[in-house]
Amino acid sequence: SLLRFFHNHGFLGLHTQHPWWTVDGGSREYVKRLVAPFADRIRLGCAVTRVIRHGGAGNAGRGGSTPRGVSVLTADGGEHAFDRVVIATHGDQALRLLVNPTREEERLLGAFQYQSNVATLHTDITVMPRAARAWASWVYQVSRDKTGRVIPATHYWMNRLQGVSEREHYFVSINLPGQIDPAKVIKTIAYEHPLFDLAAQAAQVELPGLNAAARGATETYFAGSYFRHGFHEDAFMSAVNVAELLLGRDPWAAAPAAAPVPAA
Incomplete structure (x- = not known):
């Protein structure tokens, strides 16, 4: 795991370091641009508590019926129905959200452990x-x-x-x-960072297959930096791959024009 980290950062040679590029204004700027087309539909301050997949025994809705699709339960008591759900969280968080996870979900998502860390922004x-x-x-x-x-x-x-x-x-x-020096502390933030041990690295190889198998079955897909090295770029890449899987095409390509409707 350590050697893979060093290789990814270009630390294994004298002149192998990668040049770093920084988004002007920070990561929040690229997030703004990505969500701009649907920003009015984003619900903030409304934590998801459970994800229920329907269609099987024991998965009846609250009214007694057995609907299809996926229900997302939120902390405010809401229940929201969707055809598909993408869970873009840490691997262990995704597993905890699932009601009746499959064996593969338990095996693969359960392979990822996280360590609590404290980040302090300061001038000391x-x-x-x-x-x-x-x-x-x-x-x-x-x-x-x-x-x-x-x-x-x-x-x-x-x-x-x-x-x-x-x-x-x-x-x-x-x-x-x-x-x-407390007088020079600007902000303190608690984080959890992934631990990429051998079990996690083995699970990473199978994560794309977990998403592929969800089509027509659980309709629950996963994305996050734990798919690779734990960086923003890795989370972004995993999300692009899910989008390509769901759309059946490159998500950056223009959507095909709808076929004309013949005149009556």
Whole structure:
């Protein structure tokens, strides 16, 4: 897993590092453009609690009937019917949402584990090496607490990564909140990051097949960064693949024109 990570980032050679491109304004800008055609239909602040697939024994709707399709239950007590559902969450979250998951869903989605991490956006330069020449986009630090326990941390130098400022240095530190000057903390965010162990890597190979088998069956599809390396690009690619599966064509290509209706 570590070697695959290093290979993906071009860390296994002297001159193999990949050039980084940054979206002007951050990831929220490309999200805005992607959702623009249907932004008025997005429901925010309405958490999904369960996903029920219909059509089998024991899957009757709340009124006693047995509808087709998929029902999405939300935290406000709503139940919403759809022909198909795409669950774009972490793998373990997707599995928890499913009522009566299939054996394949349990086996594959259950292979992904996540680790809780705390990300702190701040301006405290003491987290970086004392020698400014040693500063890098990513700085890995290993320290010990009072009990001798090893505490690993990673610091992202946002000025170099994304050009956020020319006047002040900004950093994002993962898992080192206690050693950052509180007066220089801008925001703290709790994240969960995937652990790509051997079981997860083996499951990744079969995830596209899980989506392909959903057509005409569960009509439940999955997307997320856990399909590959855990990055934005990986989540994006998995979503494009699902769109291509559902549309039967390249999602970026123009939809074929409807056939003319013959005159009566």
